Amino acid sequence: MRYLALLLAGLVSLPAAALTKVNLYQTEVVLDQQNDESDDQARIQGMEQVIVRATGDKSSLDNDVVKKALQHNSRYLTQISSNDDNGQETMTLGFSEPHIRSLLTQAQLPFWPAYRSNVLVWLVEDKNYDRTIAWEHSDSEPLKTLVQDAKARGLPLTVPVGDFDDITGIETSDLWGDFTGPIAQASSRYPTDAVLVIRVQDDAINWTLYDQSGQQMMDDAKEPITGQASGEQPIDQVVNDVSQYFAKKNAVLISSQSSESVVADFSAIKNADEFFTLEKSLKSLSSVAALDIVRIQGDDVQYRVHLLATPENFEQEVLRTKLVDKVDTQTVSSGETVPDFGYVIGSGINAPQGTDTDNTAVVANNAQATPDATNASNNTEITSSSETEQGATADDELAKVPSTLYFKWKE
Template identity: 55%
Template sequence: MRYLAWLMMGLMSLPAFALTKVNLYQTEVVLDQQQDNADAAARAAGLQQVIIRASGNKDAASNSVVQKALGRTSQYLNQISYAQQDDAKVVRMGFSAPNVRALLTQAQLPFWPQERANLLVWLVEESDYDRSISWEHSDSALLKHIRLAAAARGLPLTLPVGDFDDITGAQISDLWGGFSRPISQASQRYATDAVLVVRAQGSDLRWTLYDQQAESMISAPKTPLNGQASGADAATQMVDELSDYYAKQNAVVVNGESSQAVLAAFKPIDGAIAFFTLEEQLQRLSSVASLDIVKIQGDEVTFKVNLLTSEAEFEQEALRIGAVGKREAPPAPLGAPVPEVTPQPLSDDASVTDEAEIDGAAVPAQESSADPISPTDITPVLAEPTVAQAPLAEPEPLLPALPVLYFSWQQ
């Protein structure tokens, strides 16, 4: 029992990790009813938000593969509804997690997992030489901007509630001065992974990130991360820097096979110009995520095509290229072994006639010599051919087990 008690006490003393699971795939967009194709634009904006949040990369929407996907949102969207907020109509969307992750893989973008560090935010705002802490329920425009920016990047934030314990435990002077011990003591009641102290003077922000749990700030302190931002978008700048910091630590690029891929064989490709022209035309197709050269043999080039759509849609798009046509699959190679032919011995009563028949035609037999010919003097007609000894060729690499489409190319 004594050992069990010590074990329980040890487990209770371990810090609790407060990683928060972020909902990456749900979003909502205000519908601009004055815009042409407003629904399509809203769906594209929703997918763009999800891609940025899931990748941890604010520039992810400019990726060429993602740009193609923004025009084909239906294969990523699995839920949509409409709601009224104030005077605006809002589109609420849910996107398929596996399909979004597959798109990130095709675009070679990182994936920032849903379990992310939760930051406790102490925001101190100065106005007319008066400083105040913005609590969770505060009506602060800056706090609202910070929350919106954090939601867009998928960065979890926790705001102090501003109850009696917070008001008596957190001193504005300690927060403004960056004194780690009182900040640690005031923050320990919140189970977060890091503590962020923000000091705002007008449109200028200075911030300090203690990237560790509050109780560790004293027992095992780390050097804090400092930064500053200014201007109308200062809150967004700060959140972007913090999000980039955590995404760089935790995001990974998944080097996996595309969930949709096909082999496409083109011939005749009779030179470098034809090859590069074909490659460029294929990469422009909205159904194509990326291309890999699998094989070049003679005048035939085989690509592995990573798809954003179905195989049928890719084939239809490829055939709309002026120089591309469809051709039949080549016949399967003859792989069956040639049957061995064994010469049959002559029977005892066999006789040599004056004529022999070759391929149905009568051919005069050669005159026989005076001496009889024994069977041992006859050279067999069917003899094994002599094969020059040569080193064995390297086996040809196997192609992926993917369907193959055959096209002609006439440039």
């Protein structure tokens, strides 16, 4: 499992998949040692940072539901630790992903998924008409502020390394003049999703965002987004504007019932460890809003997956975990039953403790529910209680599901 986890983590940095997974739910806050209530303030501040990072919008803190939740931040905390950063006391805070996601749902706020566009940043400073490019290890204050602010907002950045290819591949005049050709050529070597050019002169900034990779710019450059910032914290304004752009583009408004769902069937699940590994992996996918167990029978597990993206995106994310292989629908045996939106406990594995079958299922026996589920045999079909109470049928539920995807656990 550790090996699989390492493989999954490594996928983030592969050139073929530039999207970067952001840690949305952990943050670090500097403590005010002069204030007796600094710990309380730090917890509120940390939760505010997480909410802004998860939504991509500072105005989310003005939401009435969020304001109330901030006063009860302990309900959302999962980790607190104190640290010393060069003599400055800080507090690292971790927050519960399910609880924060539930809060956003209750507040009807959009969620900006953790897999986000990686932005290549070309930053040029003009000091008395002496223009320089800020490379990855440059001692540039605007660049340091940019990287720090972007990290706090969950905006993944890539800064050019400044090697021989970079130095000889682009001129400051190309960046200052916003010449698309040279910028695209110099950017094409970096596997990023967008290119941001920032021109700094005193306390004023002009910026240009190309929502394309360098290679895409070379093939077919589209109209960029431009902006300006000035005042005491112009870099913060730039990060805020760019973050809001990507958040509005990619965020999803999570409702209590996702607008799109798909049935996903997983076979060859041999034991509880594999079941929980699969379920944990599915819940972590950015395309998944929620999971409902449809059926467990033998070594087969079926879920109804409420999606935050398309079924195709969900399928790609599942395969990217390297835990399962896709099973072509033509190879599925003709005798296999279709999803019935009940639970079937087979002889191969039992319904793991802690799943939804524990409290929300009743046993169907000869089309009539019996009050005692313990009398069920290994192959007894179990139908969800909500279905029994409302009289829903399998055909009713199947009409809501666009398709079934089939996967097989890797040996």
